[in-house]
Amino acid sequence: MRRMAPQNLSAAESLTRLREGNTRYKQNVRSVDAMMSHSRRDLTSQSPFAVVLGCADSRAPAEIVFDQGLGDLFVIRVAGNIVAPSQIGSVEFAAARTGARLVVVLGHSRCGAILATLEEMGRPSTDQSRGLRSIVERIQPAIEPILLSQITPTDDALIRRAVRANVRASVQQLYRGSGILERLVQTDGLMIVGAEYCLETGIVEFFDGV
Numbered sequence: 001m002r003r004m005a006p007q008n009l010s011a012a013e014s015l016t017r018l019r020e021g022n023t024r025y026k027q028n029v030r031s032v033d034a035m036m037s038h039s040r041r042d043l044t045s046q047s048p049f050a051v052v053l054g055c056a057d058s059r060a061p062a063e064i065v066f067d068q069g070l071g072d073l074f075v076i077r078v079a080g081n082i083v084a085p086s087q088i089g090s091v092e093f094a095a096a097r098t099g100a101r102l103v104v105v106l107g108h109s110r111c112g113a114i115l116a117t118l119e120e121m122g123r124p125s126t127d128q129s130r131g132l133r134s135i136v137e138r139i140q141p142a143i144e145p146i147l148l149s150q151i152t153p154t155d156d157a158l159i160r161r162a163v164r165a166n167v168r169a170s171v172q173q174l175y176r177g178s179g180i181l182e183r184l185v186q187t188d189g190l191m192i193v194g195a196e197y198c199l200e201t202g203i204v205e206f207f208d209g210v
């Protein structure tokens, strides 16, 4: 039985590692180390270098789009990459217990949760399940300020803006919703950033200023 060696990367170093991994993915190149790691069964502890809160969409798996190996990323996936108490708790656990110093909120193009929210705002339904409504209601406040009445939900520019607004809202909710994360940001080098994965190009674009 072997323990995984601590990675001890700073937030900036972790960001570089993710950017490099996405460049490989975009170029259809794969890390041999990452591929070999997928068959490891001897990790008795974990030390991921980054936490990713991403959408559950089947086309947006963080480990693949960042070309990372087993144990490298602590990934939380939920439709619309929303921040509810269980997501905050998961990020707190990862940041406080595993040593990861980078948290990425990863939205993506053509997000079904965003589209569903836009549709719901345009034409409220009466038969939406409570579970689905709980997701839409978390996304809606992020989108409302940018929603113009004359633009329909099929407008690509609107959808893109909505995806990004929702990512930024999730970043802010992580910053403001947790005393543990706030302390780690202020005193221990934790960084929380937003990013958008483009399904069409394979490129992850990290946001400035969030």
Ligand SMILES: [Zn+2]
Binding pocket: 055, 056, 057, 079, 080, 081, 108, 110, 111, 112, 113, 114
């Ligand atoms: Zn999505």
